[in-house]
Amino acid sequence: MAAPPSNAPPAMRSPWWLAAALVPFLAAPLVISGNYHYGVAHQALIYVVLATGYNILLGFTGMVSLGHVALFAIGAYTSAILQTSLDWPFLACLIAAAVVTGAFGTAIAIPALRIKGHYLTLLTLALGEVIRLLIRNFDWLTHGSSGIGGISRPTIFGVPFRTAPDLYWLLLFIAAAGVLFAWRLERSRFGRAFKAIRDSEIGAEVIGIDTNRMKVLSFAISAVYAGIAGSLYAHTLRFVSPEFFSLGLTITLLAMILIGGRGLILGPVIGATMLTIAPEALRFAKEYYLIGFGLVIWLSTLYLPDGLAGSLGRLVARLRPARQGRAS
Amino acid sequence: MLTVEGLHAGYGELPVLRDVSFSVAAGRIVGVLGANGAGKTTLMAALSGLIAPTAGRVMLDGKPVQGLPAETIVGLGMSHVPQGRRIFPGLTVRENLMVARTKATSRAPGGFPAVLDTIHDLFPRLAERKDQLGWSLSGGEQQMLAVARALVARPKVILLDEPSLGIAPLLVEAMFDAIQEIRRREGITVLVVEQNAEQALRISDEVHIMELGRIVASGDPVAIGSDPEIVRAYLGT
Numbered sequence: 001m002a003a004p005p006s007n008a009p010p011a012m013r014s015p016w017w018l019a020a021a022l023v024p025f026l027a028a029p030l031v032i033s034g035n036y037h038y039g040v041a042h043q044a045l046i047y048v049v050l051a052t053g054y055n056i057l058l059g060f061t062g063m064v065s066l067g068h069v070a071l072f073a074i075g076a077y078t079s080a081i082l083q084t085s086l087d088w089p090f091l092a093c094l095i096a097a098a099v100v101t102g103a104f105g106t107a108i109a110i111p112a113l114r115i116k117g118h119y120l121t122l123l124t125l126a127l128g129e130v131i132r133l134l135i136r137n138f139d140w141l142t143h144g145s146s147g148i149g150g151i152s153r154p155t156i157f158g159v160p161f162r163t164a165p166d167l168y169w170l171l172l173f174i175a176a177a178g179v180l181f182a183w184r185l186e187r188s189r190f191g192r193a194f195k196a197i198r199d200s201e202i203g204a205e206v207i208g209i210d211t212n213r214m215k216v217l218s219f220a221i222s223a224v225y226a227g228i229a230g231s232l233y234a235h236t237l238r239f240v241s242p243e244f245f246s247l248g249l250t251i252t253l254l255a256m257i258l259i260g261g262r263g264l265i266l267g268p269v270i271g272a273t274m275l276t277i278a279p280e281a282l283r284f285a286k287e288y289y290l291i292g293f294g295l296v297i298w299l300s301t302l303y304l305p306d307g308l309a310g311s312l313g314r315l316v317a318r319l320r321p322a323r324q325g326r327a328s
Numbered sequence: 329m330l331t332v333e334g335l336h337a338g339y340g341e342l343p344v345l346r347d348v349s350f351s352v353a354a355g356r357i358v359g360v361l362g363a364n365g366a367g368k369t370t371l372m373a374a375l376s377g378l379i380a381p382t383a384g385r386v387m388l389d390g391k392p393v394q395g396l397p398a399e400t401i402v403g404l405g406m407s408h409v410p411q412g413r414r415i416f417p418g419l420t421v422r423e424n425l426m427v428a429r430t431k432a433t434s435r436a437p438g439g440f441p442a443v444l445d446t447i448h449d450l451f452p453r454l455a456e457r458k459d460q461l462g463w464s465l466s467g468g469e470q471q472m473l474a475v476a477r478a479l480v481a482r483p484k485v486i487l488l489d490e491p492s493l494g495i496a497p498l499l500v501e502a503m504f505d506a507i508q509e510i511r512r513r514e515g516i517t518v519l520v521v522e523q524n525a526e527q528a529l530r531i532s533d534e535v536h537i538m539e540l541g542r543i544v545a546s547g548d549p550v551a552i553g554s555d556p557e558i559v560r561a562y563l564g565t
Contacts (some may be wrong), residue, residue: 192427196416199462203474204413206376207428208402208481263418 105223144312
């Protein structure tokens with residue numbers, strides 16, 4: 001099922017928005033300190049990468065896959081296994097995770113060409129669970145449900161990123177590069193073709209878009225993001241286990257996109273950051289925070305159909321009525 | 329330019345088109361008329377590659393194209409403006425046109441900018457609205473955009489499926505005038521499917537009447553329009 005079109009005002013497409021979004025991330029180390037705060041910030045950046053890639057599939061191309069967390073897991077395990085058993089350096093692990101996950105993403109895309117809408121969603125949900133069960137049961141490779149520990153923090157060409165602030169800057173650099181690539185992709189012929197498929201698959205076919213090729217490409221690109229995010233997760237948390245990559249995480253990832261703003265570049269950035277920080281900030285409420293979480297999802301689908309990023313853009317457009325049109 | 333011989337097509341087990349044959353000479357406007365369910369839209373889909381014909385031949389400029397995927401047929405010079413317009417609501421007007429660029433667009437003299445100029449000449453409304461998102465256009469403007477989008481691939485043949493459907497009556501005539509203008513300026517061959525018999529008869533050089541997946545009458549629009557039997561049986565006016 002094609003997602004309904006984003007109707008965010010064109011004002012949101014200016015590159016200044018990207019620069020503005022970077023500011024709080026650059027300023028964050030001024031206010032945060034201690035391993036706990038940095039740990040939350042690290043996770044937020046990793047989810048920015050994961051959600052930005054997921055948005056390419058869900059927000060641009062309009063394909064609702066619920067197997068994305070399995071790709072994240074494949075990236076994390078690829079990196080964890082190569083590092084702990086073969087002692088590969090971080091950068092090699094990262095690239096291998098991106099390649100292996102990209103290949104899995106492409107393989108998932110092939111059945112996706114034949115089925116559409118809810119059937120595709122169900123198929124990806126099943127594939128995701130199969131992958132998670134395989135990870136749990138391949139003891140010899142993955143240590144089953146006890147997981148893989150002792151993964152080391154990144155070192156790139158002899159430069160260590162072991163301390164929390166150093167790792168923060170590395171993750172921020174990768175996340176910013178990922179967001180920038182997505183921004184550039186949106187403006188390319190591929191980005192436009194993805195959105196054309198989302199808005200009308202028949203329309204895309206009759207104007208000569210090879211819809212099959214574009215769908216596979218979209219799956220592959222978003223899988224590469226998931227692989228990179230997975231690798232970063234493994235080297236940041238230094239421990240991976242199958243329980244972490246559960247259906248609950250799939251729902252959280254979906255919520256990051258929906259609350260942040262589907263199909264908008266800044267949507268997953270805002271969504272991932274908020275949904276990583278909010279549960280931590282609401283720790284005092286114990287499990288009751290889930291009530292608040294559910295209410296926010298419910299209210300945002302009612303009142304923020306294009307998410308926080310879209311509403312923000314709309315607000316700015318209203319404040320600047322004279323500049324509503326996009327200079328092209 | 330376009331020759332259809334013994335074409336059969338349908339959806340799964342359900343046959344819709346039965347042995348449809350006709351041809352369209354270069355630079356002509358040919359209308360296909362008929363009631364709902366006559367198979368007009370299926371005919372268009374089978375010609376443009378949205379569905380694969382089960383039998384028969386479709387020759388475009390002397391080359392067989394039946395069974396080829398839609399994107400290949402667009403590349404060979406036949407563009408389809410589908411029923412219901414199918415524009416991209418989440419893209420701006422300009423992006424709707426940009427996404428339709430093909431090799432033929434860049435090979436044309438002046439490339440995409442020249443094509444864009446032609447389109448803005450034909451449909452000045454689209455120039456005014458170039459930075460608006462597709463969903464914000466009126467039905468008539470969306471139809472203009474759908475036709476314009478098909479022109480971006482520099483087609484030799486354009487297939488128009490119900491261009492008058494769901495647009496304001498005042499704009500219907502303007503739309504058909506634009507179709508004639510496209511033929512006059514670009515020399516494009518037009519095959520137009522319509523329920524609005526009056527407009528289709530006005531602009532066509534030749535018309536075919538379809539019923540139950542077959543062509544049941546063909547000829548000059550004046551002769552068809554003045555034949556009381558045909559008008560009563562098929563055109564319902």
